[in-house]
Amino acid sequence: MNAEIITIGDELLIGQTIDTNSVYLAKKFEEIGIRISRKTAISDEKSDIIEMLQSASQRVDLIVITGGLGPTKDDITKKTLVEYFQCGWRIDQNVIDHLTKIFQSRGREFLEINKVQAELPACCETLHNEVGTAPGMLFNENGKIIISLPGVPNEVEYLIENQAIPRLIEKFNLAKIEHRTLITLMVPESMLSKQLEPFEATLPENLKLAYLPSFNCVKLRLSASGNIVSSVFLDEWFLKLQAATHPHVFCTSDISPVSYISSLLLENNISISTAESCTGGFIANQFVQAPGISKILSGSIISYSNEVKELELNVPHEILKEFGAVSEETATAMVNGVCAKFKSQLGIATTGIAGPSGGTESKPVGTIFIAIKYLDQILVRKFRLFGNRIQFMERANNCAMAMVKEIIGNI
Amino acid sequence: MNAEIITIGDELLIGQTIDTNSVYLAKKFEEIGIRISRKTAISDEKSDIIEMLQSASQRVDLIVITGGLGPTKDDITKKTLVEYFQCGWRIDQNVIDHLTKIFQSRGREFLEINKVQAELPACCETLHNEVGTAPGMLFNENGKIIISLPGVPNEVEYLIENQAIPRLIEKFNLAKIEHRTLITLMVPESMLSKQLEPFEATLPENLKLAYLPSFNCVKLRLSASGNIVSSVFLDEWFLKLQAATHPHVFCTSDISPVSYISSLLLENNISISTAESCTGGFIANQFVQAPGISKILSGSIISYSNEVKELELNVPHEILKEFGAVSEETATAMVNGVCAKFKSQLGIATTGIAGPSGGTESKPVGTIFIAIKYLDQILVRKFRLFGNRIQFMERANNCAMAMVKEIIGNI
CATH class of the missing domain: 3.30.70.2860 (Alpha-Beta Plaits)
Known part of the structure; x- marks a missing residue:
């Protein structure tokens, strides 16, 4: 079964917001055999929304709309839906009760403007939003389902998982992709x-x-x-x-390289620490995004300056002087230092030039040395990585994960 | 003037890739007065691509297509464009020369399959891609412009900035939005x-x-x-x-809170360090993404475990024992410790429970203490933040930025 996603809001078109909701929706729908065949971002213009609803409902049986349900004046999705379905309005008392409860628990005043969120198109089924103030809405138009959700990512997640998916499974006979x-x-x-x-x-x-x-x-x-x-x-x-x-x-699974390595380390109880110069905590933070990582990661250090490399990681002054901060020798000393400092079995150290400035002829922007230590083995490699600062960090992170896999082998 | 973006590729629909190209395109086009009125993601099916080209060219004068230009078998954009324009093929010798040069410089073998990238629709103008192997293409169909670009972000950036924008400025008479x-x-x-x-x-x-x-x-x-x-x-x-x-x-500018604080600190030469427990280097890494930050950030520490808090940040054992790691007292000791360790004028410390587990009744998941030290002043606040681990870190980061602004005042 195919579905289309329509995201509403100028912020998605003028580049102020990255659309992560669609990624989530696509993954969740895939699990129940719904394939996203098209995804369209339009501005919050009534005529565009109506035109998209009309054309999409000719192509697919399920349309999910995100965005445009806040209480502020620039949010017009709900009004447009009332017009599209020509159904008038109703007040949902459950929504009012829920809002009252939320505002009480957060110690905030319940404003008249917030009551607007309980005004819903008369023909929709309310999708209770436990984690936010704007409810979701489900419309059934001659067997075609239209779901309208707020734009806030964790509210989309709650509403899809707890409200939309159970109803969709019941309604459609789905084949798994x-x-x-x-x-x-x-x-x-x-x-x-x-x-x-x-x-x-x-x-x-x-x-x-x-x-x-x-x-x-x-x-x-x-x-x-x-x-x-x-x-x-x-x-x-x-x-x-x-x-x-x-x-x-x-x-052989669809997870990020760092998630894969995290699981591997967690399963085998291998403790880890990082000493990061040019990647500035990027690699450690990728690890930290895995729940439970505190079992194996006790600490890490961002050692940007030479002084910190010397004082905190015991990189010998002579090595920095003779080979420079961006060198195999410094990377090796850093990884030894960080494993000793945090008593970790596995260490990752990076030192390089993320750019845009700071490059030289022999060490151009993008040069990086990565050292990995596991028990008594040390692996050091030099790479030349392309792209801006964030791309440099992403690439360095993947290089490090490949090296970790190599050094720990198939445990 | 309005434009539409069409992104091609199943990876954008099934949720394996987040579309950052559209964000970049929207920002760049805005600068020259082109407004993105619609953005559509479709799968790499020939019929879908042709249908989208037909309908979009009825609505707007400029269409930008990204994706589907790699040398592999799943990339069908180029073939579809040849069919759409009914124009046949040509070989572009400049592209062959460029590819030969790239492969030589990377020390890689130039494979027959890579030559495919020099085969272009006969009716397009080649957009030279200095940073990659797939050239961009520009088509002029009765005054409507269609630009086709590869999907790799840094290649999109190069092609838009250096090839597409100069041509668009020349071609259209643009009013700035x-x-x-x-x-x-x-x-x-x-x-x-x-x-x-x-x-x-x-x-x-x-x-x-x-x-x-x-x-x-x-x-x-x-x-x-x-x-x-x-x-x-x-x-x-x-x-x-x-x-x-x-x-x-x-x-009052459209930059991220952390970019704003970075500039403020850089301009005023205020040195900074972070000691992060629950945010695990997220805040430091946000700072590190600003070029030139090494002038004011010499190092930072991720102090996940109590042991590291004691040993590296001199948090007294009694404080951890009496108040716990997640407490105002520990946050205060951490920020004092990190400023002393890295001799920084400004310090940021975080300690909390990112979840999903680890919460208690008095300190539920989402609880965080943030301490900011600037010279002799210390500001400590407790927050309850909602969302998953990454949302927790994003929110904590913004809380910290608001507190930094508050403590340094309007310097």
């Missing part, structure tokens, strides 16, 4: 594609292989759609894909 | 809206006020469109908006 994803690091897309030519030539027509490159990482996604393909058949071909991708397979 | 943005922190949208009611009632019709909420931050954007509104007129009303928003104005 399956994917299998593997991840490679440090291999260019064109090299992978060349290596996979024989595999692709034998791939059955009801399977599809996609290359998803990002930051020295290429995801390979094998997809099947419809009822024709069994999980077993997809699994078989996924094994063939893994064999064909050998020796470049980093992991 | 202006915005003025101010940022508030820690004030709920509905409270702001209530406070701004009198202001909104007097707002002229050719101006528009939008509320853009995210993570304890609300951006207020005043926009004008068309030629009718002068910059002076917009500036006058922006001053009125600032007065009406008083005392909640955090800053």
Whole structure:
């Protein structure tokens, strides 16, 4: 079954907000066999919204609208829905009760303007929003479902998971769309594609292989759609894909490289710390985004200046003087220092030039040394990474994850 | 002038990739007076692409397509464009020369598959891509411009800035769309809206006020469109908006709170360090994303465990024992410790419970103490922040920025 997402709001069009809701929606819907066939961002103009509703409802059976449900004057989705369905208004007492409760618990005054959120199109079913003030709405128009949600990400998540999905499962008879994803690091897309030519030539027509490159990482996604393909058949071909991708397979699940390494370390109770110069805590923070990481990560250090490298990580002054801060020798001393400081079994150290300035002829912007220590082994590599500061950090992080995998082996 | 963006690729629809290109495009186009009126993500199906090109070219004079230009088999944009324009193929020798040069400099073999990238629709103008292997393409169809770009963000940026924009400025007679943005922190949208009611009632019709909420931050954007509104007129009303928003104005430019604080600290040469427990380096890393920050940030520490808090930050054992790690007392000791350790004038310390587990009745998930030290002053606050781990960190970061602004005052 196909669905379309319509996001409403100038902020998505003029570039002030990145649309993460659609990513969440797509993932959740995929789990119950709903495929997003189109996603459209429009401004909060009534005529655009109505036109989109009309055209989308000719293409699909489910439309999800996000955005434009706040209490302020620039939010017009609800008015437009009343006009589109020509249904008038109703007041939802449950919403008023919920709002009163929320405002009390937060110690805030319940303003007249907030009551507007209990005014709903007469023909919609209310989707109770436990985590926010704007309720979701579900419309059933001759068997086609239109769901309208606020734009705030955690409210979208609550409403989809707890309100929308149970109703959609009940209403539609859904066929699951399956994917299998593997991840490679440090291999260019064109090299992978060349290596996979024989595999692709034998791939059955009801399977599809996609290359998803990002930051020295290429995801390979094998997809099947419809009822024709069994999980077993997809699994078989996924094994063939893994064999064909050998020796470049980093992991065989659709998670980020750092999530994969986090789980591996957590499962094996390997303690970790980072000493980051040019990546400034980026790698540690990626680890920290995994719940439960405090079991294996007790601390980390951002050592930007030479002084901090000396004082906090015991990098010898002579090494900094002779080889410079951006060197194999400094990276090695840093990783030794951080493992000793935090008594960790695994250490990651980075030192380099993120740019835009600071490069030299022998060490241009993008140069980075990454050192990984695991027990008594140390691995140090030099990379030249492209892109702006944030891209540099993303790439460095993926390089480090590839090196961690290499050094800890297949535990 | 209006434009539409069409992004191509299943990865954007099934939620594997977040679309950051559109955000960049919208910002850049805004500067030259092009407004994105619609943004559509479709899958890499030929019929969908052709249908979108047909319908979009009826609505706007400029269409930008991103994605689907890699050398691999799942990329079908180029073939579809040849079919849409019914123009056949040509080989671009400049692209071959550029590819040969790139592969040589990276020490990689130039594969036959890479030559495919020099095969272009016969009727397009080549947009030279200095930073990647897939060239951009520009088509002129009876005065309507269609630009096709690869999906890789830094390539999109290069092509737009260096190739597309100069051509668009020449081709179209553009009227600038202006915005003025101010940022508030820690004030709920509905409270702001209530406070701004009198202001909104007097707002002229050719101006528009939008509320853009995210993570304890609300951006207020005043926009004008068309030629009718002068910059002076917009500036006058922006001053009125600032007065009406008083005392909640955090800053009056459209940058992130942490970028604003970074510039303020850099301009005034105020050194900074962070000691982060629950935010795990998130705040330091936000600072590090600003170029030049090494002038004022020498180091920072992620002190997850109590042991690290004691050993690295000199938090007294008795304080941890009596008040717990998540307490005003510990936050205060942490901020004192980090300022002493890194000899910084300004310090930021966080300790809290990011969740999803670890909460108690008196300190539920989302509880955080933030301490800011500037010279001899210390400010400590307790917050209860909502959302998942990453939202928790985003909110904590904004709380910290509001507190930094408060403590350093209007220097």
